Amino acid sequence: MSKLALSNEILMSVDKPARYIGHEVNAVMKDPAGRIRFAMCFPDLYEIGMSHLGIQILYDMFNSFEDVWCERVYSVWTDLYKIMKERDIPLFALESQDEIRSFDFLGITLQYEMCYTNILQVLDLSKIPYYAADRGEDDPIVICGGPCAYNPEPIADFFDLVYIGEGETSYKILLDLYRDHKKSGGSRRDFLKKAGNIPGIYAPQFYTVTYNDDGTISGFIPEEGMPAVIEKEIVVDLSDTYYPKKPVVPYIKATQDRVVLEIQRGCIRGCRFCQAGSVYKPIRKREEYKLEQYAREMIKNTGYDEISLSSLSSSDYPELEKLCNFLIDEFKDKHVNISLPSLRVDAFSLDVMSKVQDIKKSVITFAPEAGSQRMRNVINKGLTKEDILNGCEQAFLGGWTRVKLYFMLGLPYETEEDMEAIAELSNDIAKLYYDLIPKEKRKTKVSIVSSTSFFVPKPFTPFQWAKMNTMDEFRYKAHVVNDAMHRQLNFKSIKYNWHAADVSVLEGIFARGDRRLSKVLVSAYEKGCIFDAWTETFRYGPWKEAFSENNIDMKFYYNRERSFDEILPWDFIDTGVTKEFLKREYINAKEEKVTPNCRVKCSGCGAARYHGGVCYEG
Amino acid sequence: MKVRIRFSKTGALVYIGHLDVMRYFQKLFVRADIPVAYSEGFSPHQLLGFSHPLPLGMESVGEYADIVLTRSVPTDEALARLRAGSVDEIGIYSFNELPEKCENAMAAVCASEYLVGFRDEKIHDLEKLVSDLLEKYEINVIKKTKKSEKVVNIRPLIFDLHTEDDKLRMMISSGSVDNLKPELVINALTAPLEREFTSEELIMKRIDQYTSSPDGFVSLDMIGKKIDG
Structure with missing residues (x-):
């Protein structure tokens, strides 16, 4: 019988045991001997995490490195959580079913603020100290990435490293550095300091934040040898990079139970509320002929009966019509459904939709x-x-x-x-x-x-x-x-x-919070807050207590107009889009002035310095 | 053309439910390029049916899926492609053409063979318990359903029961009419010891499923014939 971390009795007593057993089609198995072991975590339920394209891309990329074995780990639902706490069972990775604590790296993707207590659940069950400063030489290096890493400060104390930007570019450098470092027997601290000098990688413990009497930030001071500004990483040429042609196929129905085809990254439309539109600038597309190949291969490798296009605004993909026609012709007789989210409603899209739905x-x-x-x-x-x-x-x-x-x-x-x-x-x-x-x-x-x-x-x-x-x-x-x-x-x-208004307020606090909030998260977790993104498990009461016990004024973080001069907790990150542009846009908003999209006219946001995408079209 | 596939479900995959197995096969047929026919209408689905559902937690080396093909595929070729596309825990054993007039796997099943062991316990004198049980003319047990409890005589539903080392091999009634769960037999067997076992305390494995014929029980696997290339 294949190795499982949980006993038959436990698996038979929890809801959907298939969440915890691994062994799926296309799951990658390797011999751990001599390999760097990376546990990739989406801190939510299996069904949610398995639906995430970013994790699939990184899983595929890490496992393409000969000397790395990347495995998956997800949050355990409340029924199993209780059992694991009571019986002191450590959290494990799905593929090998080995303890997370024995891994070299634990990577956690941060997709939304309301998963922050789930990070603590993962660390707690893995028996890794919450605070990076408390970790020893044998603990895994805990790193995070994803959209919430654009303001990592509320959770910065929990991470040894934070990856800012798109994962495809700097991980190889980081892992090579780690391997060399292991060979030469250097300390954890030395490794983290060096890692914090790799493009896009931030090592929070080497920075000190000071505050004014009114609670705003007065200084953000790097230790000697650490960069004062961290530039986000992006893949300049999206057609020439990793794509998971053999994604893992779950047994139970995932939220996105289909092949996902990312057609482009970024957005030309400058909606002023949209973080994704800003941090993924400039828009970059994948070549249409490559997407055709991916679609064919991925259906063949997974057996899915549905394929979906993914992007922030599919209608802005220049070869959308060609791609849609290909998908319809290719899959019409093969019982593969085509789903086209984020399409502008017009004659073309209605015509396509009438053919596929x-x-x-x-x-x-x-x-x-x-x-x-x-x-x-x-x-x-x-x-x-x-x-x-x-x-x-x-x-x-x-x-x-x-x-x-x-x-x-x-x-x-x-x-x-x-x-x-x-x-x-x-x-x-x-x-x-x-x-x-x-x-x-x-x-x-x-x-x-x-x-x-x-x-x-x-x-x-x-x-x-x-x-x-x-x-x-x-x-x-x-x-x-x-x-x-x-x-x-x-x-x-x-x-x-x-x-619900209460969850939105908490989201607002953590989205723009600073380092003083980490202790609130620990208090909330200790009071039993987990799966805060789920209505059936979210409770506002303990959160309110956690803030007041730590003497943190919630309104300071969300219900206050900040001045242009204030040092914002995330000011040390450079996304390419300049603060001057953002200021200009805030003023335009007040004056109800429309800013044209990137293809109509360049507004000089600053992202052109990446030398790619829409900024260099034509 | 109708085809019957015999498969196993072992190891970690005992924790995958029946509907998930169905979804697994739907995808496996696409990966293996098996030309399964689809139903007509707005939401066409593969013409695919299974034999008696296997309970969660139980291993089996005798599961069956019946499919309809749009064109013939030689058995050897189909087996090679299905095996290449499947995980180790779902083994594909056979791929045989069914006769034109043939009951589907679900309707055909009338008996199942199980091998049952005790997870953490050793039962002494298992053979004596078996012979005592089989001597009885009536074995009345309480059968619980979602709605009610009723007393049923299960003796006529036990076709064979014997020990195999510390385990029990049994051939019992199965299917939509008189379905008997192996744990009910075990609990009738151990009743004199005043010990009741839950299915989690047993290690149960389905060995095969049978249909009836004039010559007695026949494995569902024996109904079809190999498709030559």
Whole structure:
């Protein structure tokens, strides 16, 4: 019988034991002898982590290195967590089922702030000290990366190293340095100092942060020999890099249970709330002919019956039509479904969708993000009411009857009219349907689902200085929208959903927090907070206690307008996009001035210094 | 053309549920380029059916999947491709063409053979317990379903039971009419010791599944015939 870390009795007593057994198709097995062992962790459930393309790319890349064996580890659900704590069972990697503590590296991807307590769960179960400063020579090197690493300060104390930017470029250098260092028998501290000088790699323990009396940062001081600024890493040529052609195929249904084809990275549209759009600049595409090869190979290697395109805005991919036609021709008779998220609704996309989906089941999706044109100008969302209504008109004539709309509440400079405009836009779409489709031709009534999330200002966006709303303000705003919905003529065709305000506030605090928050995270974890991104496990009470016990004022972090002169916790990171550009954009927002997208006109954001992508097209 | 595949499910894969096994095979057929036919309609699915579902936690070397092919593939070729695309814990044993008029695997099963061991315990005088049990004319046990509990005489459902070292080999009724779980037999057997075993305390392995024929029980594997190249 193949080795398993958990006994039969335990596996038979937990929900979905397949989360913990490994042995999947395309999982990589190697002889550990003489190899650097890297545990790659997505700190959430298996089904979520297995759906993540970034991890698949890095897993494939690490295992392409002859002297490295990369394995996977995920958070364990609350049922198994309890058992492992009670019986003192250490956390293990899926492939070898060996203890994490015996690995050379533990790499954790940070995709959202609300997984931060899960990092502590992983460290706790692995028996690795929470704080990097407390770790010994035999502990694994704990490193993180991913979007939240663009402000690593709230969790900086937990990590030996932080990788800032895209993982494809600097890991080889890091692992080579580690191997040489092991051979020569150097200390952990020496290794970390050297590692902190590799491009894109930040070693937090060699930096001291000082504070003013008002709590703002007065200084960020590197130890001698450490860089004062960390530049983000990017893959300049996306067509000439790693791609996981044999991704691991889970037995249980993952959230994204399909082949994922990343067509481009970055975005040309400068939406002022969007962190991804800013930190992944400049947009870089993968060559279309390569994507055709990947699609064929990946379906063949996995057996999936669905393929999905991935990018921040697929409609901006220059060869989208060619690629879609290829996918339709190639897979039409092979029972492979094609899903096309993040497509602008227009004649082309509706035509493609009618070929690949059942119109009766599919939903037309828009993300206007704000209800009024004024507000959309503030956030630089280049989608007009006319675009939306034109898209809906074509969709309704084509047979679609379901529309989904996504909005945000709490954006800077928002007024009550802007909130009410969300309801009015929803109503206008319903009205369009009833005006357009004569009664006798309506097979069903139109269904409009409008959802609002609460705006959370993020680092490296023009809104990084903005004051975020309080929970009460959020709830009031949702109430305003809900009331306005009920006043609409077609309100029976509209359904309105809004997000929970308490999670948004915590997200806001950790998104723009500093090093003083690490102790709050430890307190919250010790009070039992884990899986905070899951509504069934999230509890706000213990979080509130954790803040007050550590004398941390929550509002200082989220409900305060920062001045342009303030030293921000993430100022030591250089993403290419300059602070001057972000300031300019914040002022443009206030003045409701629209900034054109990268293909229309360069706005001089600074990302051109990477010498690639859209900045050098044509 | 209808084909029956015999496969095993062992090792770590005993923790994969029946629906996940079905999804596994759907993908395996694509990886192995087996031309499985699809149903008609808006959401076509592979024409694929399984024999009696294996409980979670149990190993088996006698599982069956029936499929419909759009064109013939020689057995040897199909086996080579399926084995190349499968994990070690799901072994592909046979790939045989079924006769035109033939019950599907699920409907055909009427008996299953199991090998059952005790996980952490040694039972003394196992042979005596077996002979005592088989001497009985009636073995009444309480059968629990989701809705009710009822007393059932399981003696006619036990076709064979004998020891094999510390283990028990049994051939018992299986299928949609009179399905008997092996742990019920074990608990009837150990009742004189006043000891009841949960399925987690046993190591159970399904050896094969059988259908009835005028000559007695026949393995589901014996129904089809090899496809020559």
